[in-house]
Amino acid sequence: xxxxxxxxxxxxxxxxxxxxxxxxxxxxLTGYEAKRDENKGRFQSWEEARQAAAExxxxxxxxxxxxLEQFVSNLEQRGVKVHWAGDAQExxxxxxxxxxxxxxxxxxxxxxxxxEEIHLNEALEKNGFNVFESDLGEFIVQLRQEPPYHxxxxxxxxxxxxxxxxxxxxxxxERVTEPEELTMIARRIMRQRFCQADMGISGVNFGVxxxxxISITENEGNARLTTSLPRIHVALMGIEKMLRRMEDLALFxxxxxxxxxxxxxxxxxxxxxxxxxxxxxxxxxxxxLVLLDNGRTGVLADAEQRDSLHCIRCGACLNVCxxxxxxxxxxxxxxxxxxxxxxxTPNLRGLQDWxxxxxxxxxxxxxxxxxPVKIDLAHHLLQNRRNAVQQNPxxxxxxxxxxxxxxxxxxxxxxxxxxxAGLFQPLHGLVKGSALDPARGWTQSxxxxxxxxxxxxxxxxxxxx
Numbered sequence: 001x002x003x004x005x006x007x008x009x010x011x012x013x014x015x016x017x018x019x020x021x022x023x024x025x026x027x028x029l030t031g032y033e034a035k036r037d038e039n040k041g042r043f044q045s046w047e048e049a050r051q052a053a054a055e056x057x058x059x060x061x062x063x064x065x066x067x068l069e070q071f072v073s074n075l076e077q078r079g080v081k082v083h084w085a086g087d088a089q090e091x092x093x094x095x096x097x098x099x100x101x102x103x104x105x106x107x108x109x110x111x112x113x114x115x116e117e118i119h120l121n122e123a124l125e126k127n128g129f130n131v132f133e134s135d136l137g138e139f140i141v142q143l144r145q146e147p148p149y150h151x152x153x154x155x156x157x158x159x160x161x162x163x164x165x166x167x168x169x170x171x172x173x174e175r176v177t178e179p180e181e182l183t184m185i186a187r188r189i190m191r192q193r194f195c196q197a198d199m200g201i202s203g204v205n206f207g208v209x210x211x212x213x214i215s216i217t218e219n220e221g222n223a224r225l226t227t228s229l230p231r232i233h234v235a236l237m238g239i240e241k242m243l244r245r246m247e248d249l250a251l252f253x254x255x256x257x258x259x260x261x262x263x264x265x266x267x268x269x270x271x272x273x274x275x276x277x278x279x280x281x282x283x284x285x286x287x288x289l290v291l292l293d294n295g296r297t298g299v300l301a302d303a304e305q306r307d308s309l310h311c312i313r314c315g316a317c318l319n320v321c322x323x324x325x326x327x328x329x330x331x332x333x334x335x336x337x338x339x340x341x342x343x344x345t346p347n348l349r350g351l352q353d354w355x356x357x358x359x360x361x362x363x364x365x366x367x368x369x370x371x372p373v374k375i376d377l378a379h380h381l382l383q384n385r386r387n388a389v390q391q392n393p394x395x396x397x398x399x400x401x402x403x404x405x406x407x408x409x410x411x412x413x414x415x416x417x418x419x420x421a422g423l424f425q426p427l428h429g430l431v432k433g434s435a436l437d438p439a440r441g442w443t444q445s446x447x448x449x450x451x452x453x454x455x456x457x458x459x460x461x462x463x464x465x
Contacts, residue, residue, distance in 0.1 A: 005332055005356035012327035012360070022326060028092050028156050029319050034260030036316075043254075043262055053255055054374035057310035060242045064300060067209040067242045068291070075289060083290045087116035095120065095201070095234055096127050098288055102232055104129065104198040110216075110223035112203025113151055113313055114214020114236050114292060116335040120201070132193045134222035136186055143170045148422075149191040149329035151315035151336070152260045156415065157328060161439050163169035176401035190222065200284070204237035205312070206252060210245040213273040214289070216255060217266045224270055233275070235283040238292050240300075240309040252312065259372040260314035295348035307378055310373045317367035317377055323360055332357060339367035343380040351388050358384035415455065422451040 015021055041044040060067055061452045070084050085091035099107065107129050110116065121142070124131045133142045137154035140146065144167050147152035155163070160177050173185045202223055206215040214235055216223050217263040227233045243252065249269075257263040276283030299305050318338030330335045332344045334354070340358035358381045367377040387399070407414050425448070431437045433444040454462075 002353055004353055006059075007333055008331055008356055008360070010044065011331035011333070012163070015328040015331055016326050021328060024157065024159065025325050025328070028153070028320060029325065032103070032319055035083075035317075036258060039258040039262060039264050043258075049251060049255060050372055050374050052117075052237045053251055053372055054310065056244065056248055056251070057312075057373050058307070060244055060311050061300065061306060064239065064242060067244060068239060070209050071209040071212055072291075074209075075273070078212065079287075080212075080274055081286070081288045083288060085290055085292045085294070087294050088292075089291055091118050091236065092120060092123040094290055096123060096129075098232070098234060099124070099127075099129055099199055102198070102286070104232065106193070106197045107131045107199045107201060107405070108134050108197035108226050108230060109138075109201040110203065110218065110226040111154070112201070112236055113148070113335055114203050115201065115236050116148060117238075118236075118292065118294065118409075120236070132197070133188075133212050134190055134194070134226050135218070136183065136220060136222075139186055139190070140166060143167075144235070147330065147335065150318060151313055155313070157330075178354070194225045194229050197226075197230040198285060199232040199234060200228075200230040201234045201236065202227050204235050204241055205256065205290075206243050207237055207241050207250065208243050208246055208249065208271070211271075211273065213246075213271045215249060215253070215269065215271050217253065217269050219261075219263075219267040223267055224268060226285055227270075227272060231285045232288070233272070234288045234290065235272070236290045236292060238294075239296055240462055255372045256312055256314050259316040259370070268433070299344070302347075304383060305343075305380065306348055307375055308340070308347070310374060310375055311340050313340075314372060316370040316372060318368045320366040322362055322364065327360070339377045339381070340375070343377055343384065346384050346388070348412050351384065352392055355384060355388035357387070418451070418455055425451050 040353055043049050049164040075082055083094050085094055098104075107124060109121070109131055111133075112120075115121070121131050121133075133139045135154070137156075138148065140155040140163055140252065141149070149157045160167075160182060163182055164173075164177055167182065167185050168175050171185065171189065176182060176185070204214045205217045207213075208215065214237065216227070216235075218224075227235075228369060241418065243249065253269055254265050257266040272287070275285055275287035296309060299309055315338070317340050318329070321338050330347075332338070332341055334341055334349070334357075336345055339361065342361060345357055346354040361378075361381050363376045363378050363381065368375070368379070371377060403429055407417055428437075428448060433440050437443055437449075
C-alpha cells in the first residue's frame with residue numbers, strides 16, 4: 001500500500017469512529033437537503049434543466065479549443081493580460097512573478113479551489129508575501145492551518161465553539177459563541193486587510209466565450225472587494241470552466257446555487273471583463289487571467305473520461321455520498337474530495353498513487369443522481385478501478401479470479417467446492433477479522449454471508465416435480 005493510500009486508510013478509520021463528527025456532518029447536510037429539494041421545485045423541470053446543462057457542457061468541452069480562443073481574444077481586446085500555465089508549478093511561478101514585478105507585499109484572496117489545487121498560498125508565503133483569505137470559511141481553516149474540508153463549505157466540520165477557540169488562540173479575540181459575533185470578529189480584521197492589500201487573487205466559476213468575461217459567485221461580498229480594492233486583480237481559472245454564451249448563465253447560476261448550497265441564487269454574482277477603464281472611479285489598475293491546464297488536456301484527450309471535465313464544482317456529489325459523510329473531507333488528502341475527487345484526482349495526479357479513492361466507494365449511485373450536469377460518477381469510478389488493475393495487476397487477485405474462473409467452468413468441482421465451503425465455514429469464526437483471515441479487509445467490519453445448506457441446483461432437483 002503506497003503512502004497516500006495508507007494515510008487515507010488511517011484517517012478514514014479514525015473519522016469513522018468519531019461519532020460526534022458524523023453527527024455534526026449529518027445535521028449540517030440534513031438542512032441542506034431540505035433547502036435543495038425546495039429550490040429544485042422552483043425549476044419548471046429539474047431533470048430537463050440537468051439535461052440542458054449536460055448538453056451545453058458537452059458542446060463546450062468537445063470544442064474547447066475554439067471557445068478558449070474566442071474567450072481569450074475578447075479579453076485581450078480589452079487589455080486583459082492572459083497567461084497560460086501548463087502545470088501547477090508554472091501557474092505558481094507566473095503569479096509570483098506578477099507580484100514581484102509590481103512590488104506587491106500583501107495579497108488578499110477569495111475562495112478558489114483551483115488555487116488550493118496548485119498550493120498557491122504555500123508558494124506565495126514561501127516567497128515572502130503575506131496572504132490572507134477573505135472567505136470566512138477559508139479564513140477559519142487558514143488560521144487553523146488546515147486544508148478546506150469541503151468544496152463549498154470549507155469549515156463545515158467545525159462547531160461554533162471550536163471556531164471561537166481558534167479566534168481566541170490566533171487572534172486574541174474574546175470568547176463568544178453566537179455566529180453573528182464570530183462573523184463580526186472576522187469582519188473587523190478583513191476590512192483592514194482589504195484596504196492594505198496590493199493584489200487580489202480570485203478563482204473563476206465560469207468563463208463566457210461570447211463576451212470574454214469571467215463569472216464569480218459568492219455569498220459574502222468578499223470576492224467583490226478582493227477583485228476591486230487592490231490595484232492588481234489576478235484570476236486563476238481551470239480551462240474547463242468555459243460556457244458558450246451569456247445566456248447559459250441563466251441556467252448555470254441558479255443550478256449551481258441550488259445543487260451546491262440549496263439556495264435559489266447565490267448572494268453575489270459578478271462578471272468581470274477588464275481592469276478599470278478610463279473615467280471609471282473604481283476597480284483594479286491591472287487584470288491578469290491565468291488559465292490552468294495541470295492535466296486537464298490529458299483528461300480531454302481520453303474520450304472515456306472526458307465528461308468529468310463537465311464538473312461545475314458545486315459539491316452536490318459530496319453532500320449525498322455515504323463515504324464522504326463518514327470519512328470526512330480531510331481523509332481524501334487532496335483538494336477535490338468525495339466522488340468527483342475520487343474520479344478526477346487519479347487522472348490528474350497519477351492513477352496508481354490515487355487509485356484507492358476510486359475503490360473507496362459504495363457505488364450506490366447517489367452521486368450520479370445528484371450531479372446537476374449528469375456526470376455518471378459511479379461509472380467513472382468503475383472505469384478507474386478497471387484501468388488501475390489493467391495497468392498494475394495484482395498477483396493475488398489474478399490467482400483468485402483465475403481460480404474462480406476455473407472452478408465455475410467445472411460443474412462437478414463447483415458443487416464439491418460449495419459443499420466443502422459450507423462444511424468449513426464455521427471454522428472461519430476462529431480467524432475472522434484477524435491477520436490469519438485472507439478476507440479480513442471485508443470481514444473486520446462485516447458479517448460473512450452464510451453459505452446455504454442446499455444449493456439452488458439441489459433445491460431445483462428436489463422441488464421441480
